[in-house]
Amino acid sequence: MNILEERIMREGRCLDGGVLKVDGFVNHQMDPALMKACADEFARRFKDTGVNKILTIEASGIAPAIMTGYAMGLPVVFAKKKKPSTMTDMLTASVYSFTKRQTYDICVSGEYLGRGDRLLFIDDFLANGNAAKGIISLAEQAGAELAGMGFLIEKAFQHGGDYLRGEGLRVESLAVIESLDNGEIRIKGSVTSR
């Protein structure tokens, strides 16, 4: 087990509706040393992909993305969920959030995403893959290439990873959750009870 998997087993909690609560170290309170270790692992896995930019979505993607950008020496762009007053030349896509049961828009300025960019998308969670689909749309609109996608945690039972890999995308997840049934976190190869 890697350091993230161990932490999930120790501190993660199962909530109703297939929700994994990791807000003590990933997406509300964050452990910078853990993020740094995960970023170094992303940098290792994607080092030969020729990416020139990291892309993520606010808010909880930003911490792993900025750390990965630092590890790889690359700029990081975060897609916003509201159009800022200072943004011109905007690209937008719609994303349906399964957890929140609503659709929201993500947007990126065409100033910072364009033809010739080779992107690495980094996010905290891969579940249904809807956010990733929004990113694919933004990259297509910009004429940029998506060279890889890295997730801290993949919920395999929600099948976003199947879809993305089926599309030929390179997807790397540092912890893969097989199920959260009966309040039990099952990581690929390990089981714990909560």
Added chain:
Amino acid sequence: MNILEERIMREGRCLDGGVLKVDGFVNHQMDPALMKACADEFARRFKDTGVNKILTIEASGIAPAIMTGYAMGLPVVFAKKKKPSTMTDMLTASVYSFTKRQTYDICVSGEYLGRGDRLLFIDDFLANGNAAKGIISLAEQAGAELAGMGFLIEKAFQHGGDYLRGEGLRVESLAVIESLDNGEIRIKGSVTSR
């Protein structure tokens, strides 16, 4: 001039309404090496304050905050602008955004903010100080102490810094903008034309 001030002078732009556009390196596309340098400077300035936790607000505060947390070896909590489904025991405060001309709520779980915490608030911008006032309210509700506030960029002409320092808070800003009048960025001690 420090590295952030130099970057603002070179790439920052003045927009109408007292807005400084720095979205090429601070709050949309981000430069991780610049963030790391700023974080190291925050760590140096606040090293004797005995803080045990970094607090910030999504989304653009997260990058400087996680880097500062890494530099200081401290956990980082980001206040959210929407109540997540996984949050219990919630503290909330209202913030009026001058730029967006609307009020929004920020919230933090009481699980991660409480009596005995000594907080360092880190954010990208200090303007009117309204977000900082929301943070002061959250800290008070939690019974936590605010030991310091660090900002990448302070817009001195919007006077949030005057208010916070008047309240006895320790405020450190890495770049202080004196004015953006006539399309000219005036940093304390320097002038450039755009």
